Amino acid sequence: MLLLRKVEKFLRRQGVPLTRFIFKVGELFIFIVHTIYNCLTFPVYWRNMLRQIIDMGFYSVPVVGLTTIFAGMVIALQSYSGFASVGAEGMVANVVLISVTRELAPVLSALMVAGRVGAAMAAEIGTMRVTEQIDALTTLSTNPFKYLVAPRVWAGLIVMPLLVLMGDVIGIFGGYVVGVYKLGFNPANYINATLNYLQALDITTGVVKAAVFGFIISLMGCYNGYKSRGGAQGVGTATTNAVVSSSILILIFNYIVTELFFSR
Amino acid sequence: MKEVKIKLSNVCKTFGKKTVLRGVNLDIYKGESLVVIGGSGTGKSVLIKCIQGLLTPEEGSILVDNKEVVGINEKGKEELHSKMGMLFQGGALFDSLKVWENVAFDLLENKGYNYKDAKSEAIRVLRSVGLDPEVADLSPAELSGGMQKRVGLARAIISKPEIIFFDEPTTGLDPIMADVINDLIIESVKGLGATALTITHDMASARKIADRIAMLYKGEIIWQGTVKEMDETDNPYVVQFINGNSQGPIKTGV
Numbered sequence: 001m002l003l004l005r006k007v008e009k010f011l012r013r014q015g016v017p018l019t020r021f022i023f024k025v026g027e028l029f030i031f032i033v034h035t036i037y038n039c040l041t042f043p044v045y046w047r048n049m050l051r052q053i054i055d056m057g058f059y060s061v062p063v064v065g066l067t068t069i070f071a072g073m074v075i076a077l078q079s080y081s082g083f084a085s086v087g088a089e090g091m092v093a094n095v096v097l098i099s100v101t102r103e104l105a106p107v108l109s110a111l112m113v114a115g116r117v118g119a120a121m122a123a124e125i126g127t128m129r130v131t132e133q134i135d136a137l138t139t140l141s142t143n144p145f146k147y148l149v150a151p152r153v154w155a156g157l158i159v160m161p162l163l164v165l166m167g168d169v170i171g172i173f174g175g176y177v178v179g180v181y182k183l184g185f186n187p188a189n190y191i192n193a194t195l196n197y198l199q200a201l202d203i204t205t206g207v208v209k210a211a212v213f214g215f216i217i218s219l220m221g222c223y224n225g226y227k228s229r230g231g232a233q234g235v236g237t238a239t240t241n242a243v244v245s246s247s248i249l250i251l252i253f254n255y256i257v258t259e260l261f262f263s264r
Numbered sequence: 265m266k267e268v269k270i271k272l273s274n275v276c277k278t279f280g281k282k283t284v285l286r287g288v289n290l291d292i293y294k295g296e297s298l299v300v301i302g303g304s305g306t307g308k309s310v311l312i313k314c315i316q317g318l319l320t321p322e323e324g325s326i327l328v329d330n331k332e333v334v335g336i337n338e339k340g341k342e343e344l345h346s347k348m349g350m351l352f353q354g355g356a357l358f359d360s361l362k363v364w365e366n367v368a369f370d371l372l373e374n375k376g377y378n379y380k381d382a383k384s385e386a387i388r389v390l391r392s393v394g395l396d397p398e399v400a401d402l403s404p405a406e407l408s409g410g411m412q413k414r415v416g417l418a419r420a421i422i423s424k425p426e427i428i429f430f431d432e433p434t435t436g437l438d439p440i441m442a443d444v445i446n447d448l449i450i451e452s453v454k455g456l457g458a459t460a461l462t463i464t465h466d467m468a469s470a471r472k473i474a475d476r477i478a479m480l481y482k483g484e485i486i487w488q489g490t491v492k493e494m495d496e497t498d499n500p501y502v503v504q505f506i507n508g509n510s511q512g513p514i515k516t517g518v
Binding site for chain 1: 338342346350352354358359369419
């Protein structure tokens with residue numbers, strides 16, 4: 001009897017957070033359905049989309065460039081120190097290529113963009129929510145999903161793959177700089193090795209991941225901003241949640257996409 | 265017989281365990297200016313949002329031009345909003361747009377105006393609410409509270425709506441600016457021949473702009489009548505509210 005009562009007490013205590021969790025998952029699912037529907041239907045606010053592409057893409061170039069060049073440089077150094085002990089220094093170019101294109105460029109770029117752009121989206125839309133600007137949009141016969149959410153989601157889908165392609169080139173260049181100027185590789189041999197090992201799959205994986213991550217960053221930024229409540233504190237919480245949730249989802253979906261491409 | 269523009273019947277709205285509206289019944293006639301008074305937290309803003317379809321009541325019916333608003337679909341909502349304008353309490357101007365783009369938002373996004381025509385129309389309406397054309401190219405953050413209210417009013421009336429909502433139009437303004445806004449509201453509403461619903465707890469404003477006043481208390485309309493009838497009523501709730509007495513049937517948590 002005592003054990004039963006304890007179990008009942010335990011279950012009752014879990015009830016509230018469990019119900020809240022289920023509610024949140026349902027709310028997010030409905031938000032995703034609305035987002036997809038509004039992304040695929042007219043009208044399209046081209047000016048908003050262009051603004052988001054510039055904000056998310058153009059202004060993220062320095063951050064992504066710096067992140068990927070150092071990632072490429074570090075991988076070159078690390079792989080050299082590891083492979084030298086087994087006499088496989090020649091693999092450095094290959095390791096840099098695979099690491100940068102398949103993993104480092106998409107994941108690190110996405111995490112940096114989530115911190116820079118996802119947070120800004122949540123803060124902007126959250127402020128619009130608490131200052132009744134979203135209600136004002138609705139009363140002006142304008143669907144907030146089409147005006148605010150759809151342009152950001154499209155921007156994420158378009159911009160992230162382009163940023164990652166740029167990050168691939170810069171990251172490989174970082175590896176080349178360390179390989180040639182610090183580790184003493186022949187420049188022509190290094191470039192040759194890189195080109196020989198290069199496969200379309202490496203680039204495709206990175207680009208697909210980038211598109212998925214772009215969708216996640218925009219979605220979580222918009223969702224957390226759109227649902228924010230309670231003034232400045234609510235907007236702050238929404239911003240934090242946007243960055244944390246998109247970062248976690250990026251890491252989870254990184255595994256899922258990798259599994260889809262490379263599981264045998 | 266006056267034509268009813270907005271009809272609320274037994275409207276109930278709850279948030280979780282808190283019931284905000286408990287069976288509101290109210291008729292708003294075409295072309296009249298109705299002011300709903302009541303203390304903070306009595307459900308005034310919720311009432312306006314329910315009429316606009318921004319919130320869905322759990323019970324009751326809201327008819328606008330004899331069309332049901334409760335459970336309306338997105339297309340119906342857009343149609344409904346095309347005949348409404350709203351002045352929000354804090355202005356709710358879009359920070360990312362210039363003043364004239366805020367005012368001309370509906371013309372640019374929904375009415376197919378080009379930029380040149382939309383801007384000249386926005387400047388004309390800004391003039392009508394007493395703002396210089398130089399204000400048009402500023403951002404909302406550069407304006408004072410009173411100017412933001414005027415811009416909000418210009419945005420609400422530019423499309424010549426049939427129904428205009430005013431949410432606490434004079435809150436946060438000095439008495440002179442509040443009176444200017446009241447005059448602008450009267451001019452705009454009478455000029456357009458629109459039906460106006462204002463919610464406020466500013467009695468000076470209510471007396472000036474109302475054809476009829478209704479009092480909302482604990483989610484119910486407990487009294488309604490003209491300004492003259494309000495001054496003569498012996499309803500203890502209304503008497504306490506309009507005189508601002510701390511003693512009386514209305515209890516406020518301190």
